Amino acid sequence: MPIRDDWLKLRNRLLSSPRFQRWAARFPLTRPLARRHARELFDIVAGFVYSQVLYACVRARLFELLDERGPSDSAALAPALGLPEEGARRLLLAAASLRLVEQRGADRFALGERGAVVLGNRGIAAMVEHHAMLYADLEDPLALLRGERPQRALADYWAYAESSAPARSDAASVDGYSALMADSQAMIAEEVLDAYSFRDHHCLLDIAGGDGTFLVEVAKRWPHLQVILFDLPAVAERAQARFVREGLAERARAVGGDVLRDPLPEGADVVSLVRVVHDHDDGRAAGFVAAAHRALGPGGTLLVAEPMSGTRGAEPVGDAYFGLYLLAMGSGRPRTAAELEAMLAAAGFEQTRELPTNRPILTRALLARRASD
Numbered sequence: 001m002p003i004r005d006d007w008l009k010l011r012n013r014l015l016s017s018p019r020f021q022r023w024a025a026r027f028p029l030t031r032p033l034a035r036r037h038a039r040e041l042f043d044i045v046a047g048f049v050y051s052q053v054l055y056a057c058v059r060a061r062l063f064e065l066l067d068e069r070g071p072s073d074s075a076a077l078a079p080a081l082g083l084p085e086e087g088a089r090r091l092l093l094a095a096a097s098l099r100l101v102e103q104r105g106a107d108r109f110a111l112g113e114r115g116a117v118v119l120g121n122r123g124i125a126a127m128v129e130h131h132a133m134l135y136a137d138l139e140d141p142l143a144l145l146r147g148e149r150p151q152r153a154l155a156d157y158w159a160y161a162e163s164s165a166p167a168r169s170d171a172a173s174v175d176g177y178s179a180l181m182a183d184s185q186a187m188i189a190e191e192v193l194d195a196y197s198f199r200d201h202h203c204l205l206d207i208a209g210g211d212g213t214f215l216v217e218v219a220k221r222w223p224h225l226q227v228i229l230f231d232l233p234a235v236a237e238r239a240q241a242r243f244v245r246e247g248l249a250e251r252a253r254a255v256g257g258d259v260l261r262d263p264l265p266e267g268a269d270v271v272s273l274v275r276v277v278h279d280h281d282d283g284r285a286a287g288f289v290a291a292a293h294r295a296l297g298p299g300g301t302l303l304v305a306e307p308m309s310g311t312r313g314a315e316p317v318g319d320a321y322f323g324l325y326l327l328a329m330g331s332g333r334p335r336t337a338a339e340l341e342a343m344l345a346a347a348g349f350e351q352t353r354e355l356p357t358n359r360p361i362l363t364r365a366l367l368a369r370r371a372s373d
Contacts, residue, residue: 051131053094054118057101058128062091063119066101066111073107123184133157137328144327155330158279181210181275188274189217191363192305195355198222198270205230205268205295207259207288208276212239216246228265229254260287264295271296272303275363277340278322279332289347298372302349305357305365309334314361337364344368 014020024034060081074089081088096103100115118124133153143150206215209229219227229239233256243252271292277285309318318334326332341352349368
């Protein structure tokens with residue numbers, strides 16, 4: 001499209017001109033746009049600092065303190081935060097600028113709207129703390145993109161990511177990421193359950209379901225449903241213990257094995273892959289989908305739920321965040337809904353459709369059917 005290319009070239013020449021930037025900042029009709037673009041660019045430049053402010057708040061339990069004590073001044077909060085008074089005030093002012101806390105007067109602070117959201121969702125706080133490993137791996141992003149992998153914090157953390165025999169992973173190697181997934185999976189379960197009814201199903205098989213958080217939520221919402229979890233043996237042991245604690249042992253069971261090597265449990269009329277496909281490169285991802293197809297009988301249903309590339313209004317989550325996170329992890333990539341639909345079709349699924357979710361930034365969902373023989 002030569003005309004569009006010429007227009008973009010002209011636009012970029014103007015935007016890169018300091019003279020044009022000064023004019024746009026002064027001219028009344030362009031001033032609001034120029035200021036917005038300047039703020040958005042600065043937010044990208046300063047994004048790491050903002051995230052570290054949040055990290056400090058989470059590590060110091062600032063939100064819990066403000067929730068317990070109510071509005072407080074920096075001198076009163078400093079000892080509990082483990083900071084000198086000046087350091088506490090600096091953190092509180094930084095957090096207030098990000099709407100994590102609210103400033104009530106010159107030196108009085110209360111829990112802010114964004115801090116309240118973090119406080120009410122353990123999964124967010126867990127991911128914030130987990131990101132210390134991601135930032136270590138991103139110390140030299142160009143080296144990571146070249147495949148040099150100078151840091152391996154995430155690859156070592158996610159034990160199955162590069163393992164040739166993931167089923168041999170022991171309990172110690174899966175404890176950390178299983179706990180992290182459990183903390184964050186409740187949000188995803190809520191989105192999926194609000195998007196899809198299991199009323200007409202009798203048995204759900206969740207592949208790579210972690211400690212069973214998703215299945216526990218499903219089973220509680222739909223008491224008639226039998227549920228089966230399949231994951232690595234060490235992970236399945238955790239899930240079975242979870243089912244017992246939740247009083248679900250009579251209709252929930254966990255089976256250990258390797259999805260790509262071992263047969264999956266039979267009898268399910270619906271299979272779920274929740275935040276699983278994007279964790280794997282194309283060959284392994286296709287293998288997971290093919291395994292789901294084999295596990296289902298004719299007319300069976302597959303439910304795929306995960307964040308997707310190209311999500312409208314959340315584009316950076318797919319290609320910026322997950323694009324680099326999964327690269328650092330050593331396995332997987334974000335995919336568009338169209339790419340996933342093509343993968344499902346190649347495995348033999350049909351009638352694929354997207355289910356609307358309330359917060360697509362967290363997850364989107366695809367539903368597909370195995371053809372009736």
